[in-house]
Amino acid sequence: MSTVEGWECRLVGTDDWRPVPVPGSWEQTGIPLDHPGPVDYRATFDVPVGGARLRLRFGAVSYACEVLVNGRVAGQHVGMWDAFEVDITGLVTPGQPAEVLVRAEKPASLTGGPDAPPVPGRYPARETLAGFLPYVWGHSHGGVWRPVELLVTGECALGDVDVSGTADGRLSVAATLLGPGELTVSVRDPSGVVVARSVGNGTLTIPDPRPWSPHDPALYAVTVHTSGGDSKTVYTGLRTLEADGSLLRLNGEPLYPRMILSWGWYPDQLHPDPGPERVRADLIELRRLGFNGVKLCLWFPPDYYFAIADELGMLLWVELPMWLPHPTPHFRTQLFAEASRLVRAAANHPSVILLTLGCELSSAVGADVLGPLYDLVKRLAPGTLVRDNSGSGEAYGGLLDEFADFDDHHFYCEPAYFRGTLDHFAPRWRAARPWLFGEFCDLDTFRDLRRLDSPWWTSADPAVNPQGARWQYDVPDQEKTLRGNGFWDRGAELERISARQAVLHRxxxxxxxxxxxxxxxxxxxxxxxxxxxxxxxxxDSGALKVDAASFAQFNADLVVGLDWDRRRAWTAGGDRPAPWDTWCHPAGALVRPHLVLAHHGRTGGRAEVRWRVDLADGGEAESAAVEPGAVEPGLVKPGADASGLVEPGLVEAGPVEPGPDASGLVASGSLAADIAAGAVAGLGIAAFTVPAVDRPRRAVLRVEVDCAGQRTSNSWSFWFLPDRGWPGPVAVVDPAGRLTDLAALGAQVVPVETPGAVLLATAWTEPVRQHLRAGGNAVLLVDAACVDPPLPVAAMPFWREAVKVIEPHEAWGDFPHDGWTDLQFAGMAPDLALDVTALPIGGRPLLRRVDTRTSQVHDYAVEVPWSAGRLIVSTLRFDGSGGDQPLGLRRNTSAAYLLGQWVRALGKES
Incomplete structure (x- = not known):
């Protein structure tokens, strides 16, 4: 076997031959990114003497091609991801050079997003299995993007070799012979010793089998010989994957896939063939982050990717490249042909445990396609779990009567709505089976373009960077946008903040x-x-954005998490959930985090737990006594609801514990519990009472767990707030009823016309404007129901796709933050922002939002002069009540404290 080298290419119809890398893509030679071809490739190779059968093996060509050797047709192929061979025995002369010419066409891109018309071409992208790469950088790669090899064999040559094994030592071998002859098989164990032999295809029994797993990726070498002297060695593993209710088991042991999503994008090249060294380095780094696998989302990598994953023990989820298809007759024919070839190639590898037929499919693809395709894939890959539609038909308008071995949803959620979304889609009464999230949990960070060396995809020149299929096409305008809104020179700050927010969200x-x-x-x-x-x-440079060890604390076989007591409120004559602020607590509050262990290690055992709570900056808290009768966590002061009834279920805590010692230790303890492998179970409660503090203080709960020879740790921040009472008199205009529990906070509520009172309003009404005209100051809390607010608003996520920038302003007072929005903002995070194109003269922002995709700036809180007074306008949700946010202002401890700071600042100016 030898590699064919020295390739040139040209656009068909021209004589402009130019060198082209193989493997590579024709776009690397300067051919326009949106040109679909056809493009001719040519190379010359020497034909050896003595071979009875000669074949050219193409690793992959995008997308459709015809192969000519010495001017005569040798074969055709359609499909951009899989290898194929053409027999050239009768087309060449032994001992003489031969010329191979490949005429290729790639999927024709779109003109301006997923729903735009296609560019001219024989193969429109949405009528092919082009996958998701066209939507990542706009286009498909074209040409001979994998190596071309000359195979010289006897008459009895080997075609495909399919191998699979189970954990009990059964190994199946099915090889195709391209000529008459006999077949022999030999198997070597991981140490290189021959442990089995056979004649012909069939099933072998391996003595003392050593199963393959991420913990022990043991590989057996299966060598197939023909009587004509041809041979091939395939490395495989013995493993058995089963579903035990919702629990996956590999070789009988619990398995919890923790994968990263890969689209096959490598920014330094225009094709998904980065080379073995790059793949190996990436997979090793992903292991350090706690991942045990990769989802190959809508693309199919080179064969070495699978081999390296097998060797390293990294799990793979293969997804056929079907997304937003137009299922024409050509598409349907190709779907089954290409799926058969791709699945057979993937099924040889023990690392491949999951297969999906497509991603986020709509009703365009029905049971007439997905049913037979599911049956085909199950037959070709019996050792995997298979699903028709990653993301589910119920979520994307597709097939509801599924063909699936597991549930799969794609939840891109704001944190406040995530648990509710899980509950809504939870399997409940359905037959128990695994429930995986085939993609989820993204958070875009800020990209500081000043650090990049102007890659082509940042260019605003459509000749250099045509939009193609991309629906997100903002990068070319980002510099202009950032310069216009004043954030261009703050890129390093935005990157730093957004990196912390991304880790928090994950x-x-x-x-x-x-x-x-x-x-x-x-x-x-x-x-x-x-x-x-x-x-x-x-x-973009390949550098890791997160600390690997810290990330692995919540991304591993063994993870300790938190849960909380439940509360309910009697509202309008019935019970409702009453979430409260679990991250911020007033002095005297009893805090009861439940420690929960997710144990997906190999063996269960006794879990030994150590926990401690420390002030983050050390030192003692205020030593002043707090009167006995600690406050319920999340409540500034317990009180009655609007009906005058004391809320059922409120239990006061005991006396305040002594404050922290000189080192800042607040509390510590130990727990123990027996935990089975594969279980999620409570370890106990790390209860402590918040000491008195003279200023807001951040504390950290640290937990360490030892279980069955494994160790894990995790930590969480809390904020302790002083109880200073409500600052001064306030007037209220609240037709929305968002501030009904102000009295429970101890606020002195006075009439709107009271001199010196700060007005709190949830509607932009004439009394509010009159208060400002008279020289009063006010806070206006804007939500979607606010009619004709003084500043326009726009709906958008708070956490996702945004950097929150806390700007200097005296209204922050001593509200605790480290320059970014940590979980003290969770209870007030809105889904609405102020659409302030240009701040009014004299306006001062408090909290800003920089969109990480568009670079546009919005505001969550801004102070503006209004008539004779000062007005803070904010979309922050001080009353919580969105998703699982705290129910009402008095349960929203952090929000109530911040509102008090704003009142205090405005009151000083009255």
Whole structure:
């Protein structure tokens, strides 16, 4: 076997031959990115003497091609991801050079987003299995993007070799012979010793089998020989994957797939063939982050990718490249032909445990396609779990009567709505089976373009960077946008803040998944930044954005998370959930975090737990006594609801414990529990009472767990707030009823016309404007129901796709923050922002939002002069009540404290 080298290419119809890399793509030679071809490739090779059969093996060509050797047709192929061979025995002369010419066409891109018309071409992208790469950088790669090899064999040559094994030592071999002859098989164990032989295809029994797993990726070498002298060695593993209710088991042991989403994007090249060294380095780094696998989302990598995953023990989820298809007759024919070839190639590898037929499919693809395709894939890959539609038909308008071995949803949620979304889609009464999240948990970070060396996909020149299929096409305008809104020179600050927010978002989301016993695994979006998204854990240069050891604390076999007591409120004559602020607590509050262990290690055992709570900056808290009768966590002061009834279920805590010692230790303890492998179970409660503090203080709960030879740790921040009472008199205009529990906070509510009172309003009414005209100051809390607010608003997520920037302003007072929005903002995070194109003269922002995709700036809080007074306008949700946010202002401890700071600042100016 030898590699054919020295390739040239040209656009058909021209004589402009130019060198082209193989493997590579024709776009690397300067052919326009949106040109679909055809493009001719040519190379010359020497034909050896003595071979009875000669074949050219193409690793992959995008997308459709015809192969000519010495001017005569040798074969055709359609499909951009799989290898194929053409027999050239009768087309060449032994001992003489031969010329091979490949005429290729790639999927024709679109002109301006997923629903735009296609560019001219024989193969429109949405009528092919082009996958998701066209939507990442706009186009498909074209040409001979994998190596071309000359195979010289006897008459009895080997075609495909399919091998699979089970953990009990059964090994199946099925090889195709291309000529008459006999077949022999020999198997070597991981140490190189021959342990089995056979003649012909069939099943062998391996003595003392050593199963393959991520903990022990043992590989057996299966060598197939023909009587004509041809041979091939395939490395495989013995493993058995089963579903035990919602729990996956590999070789009988619990398995919790923790995967990263890969779209096959490598920014330094225009084709998904990065080379073995790059793949190996990436997979090793992902292991350090706690991942045990990769989802190959809508692309199919080179064969070495699978081999390296097998060797390293990294799990793979293969997804056929079907997304937003137009299922024409050509598409349907190709779907089954290509699926058969791709699945057979993947099924040889023990690392491949999951297969999905497509992603987020709508009703365009029905049971007439997905049913037979599911049956085909199950037959070709019996050792895997298979699903028709990653994301589910019920979520994307597709097939509801599924063909599936597991449940799969793609939840891109704001934290406040995540648990509710899980509850809504939870399997409940359905037959127990694994529930995985085939992609979820993204958070775009800020990309500082000043650090990049102007890659082509940042260009505003459509000749250099045509939009193509991309729906997100903001990068070319980002510099102009950032310069216009004043954030261009603040890129380093925005990157730093957004990196911290991204880790926080992933931590909160993953822990919420892991403390549920009905979840079975997940795929995080995504592996690396792309032209349409900066949600990668690797940036554009390939550098890791997060600390690997810290990330692995909540992304491992063993993860400890938190849960909380439940509360309910009697409202309008009935019970309702009453969430409260679990992250911020007043002095004297009893805090009761429940420690929950997700144990997906190999063996169960005794879990030994150590926990401690320390002030983050050390030192003692205020020593002044707090009167006995500690406050319920999340409540500034217990009180009655609007009906005058004391809320059922409120229990006061005991006397305040002594304050922290000189080192800052608040409390510590130990717990123990027996935990079975594969279980999610409570370890106990790390209860402590908040000491008196003279200023807001951040504390950290640290937990260490030793269980069955494994160790894990995790930590969470809390904020302790002083009880200073409500600052001064306030007037209230609240037709929305968002501030009904102000009295429970101890606020002195006075009439609107009271001199010196700060007005709190939830509607922009004439009394509010009159108060400002008279020289009064006010806070206006804007929500979607606010009619004709003084500043326009726009709906958008708070956490996702945004950097929150806390600007200097005296209204922050001593509200605790480290320059970014940590979980003290969770209870007031809105889904609405102020659409302030230009701040009014004299306006001063408090909290800003920089969109990580568009670079546009919005505000969550801004102070503006209004008539003779000062007005803070904010969309922050001080009354919580969105998703699982605290119910009402008095349960929203952090929000109530911040509102008090704003009142205090405005009151000083009255």
């Amino acid at each position: 931590k909160v989301t993953l822990e919420a998944v892991r403390v549920r016993a009905d979840t079975s695994g997940y795929v995080i979006t995504g592996e690396r930044d792309t032209p349409i998204s900066t949600a990668g854990l690797f940036d």
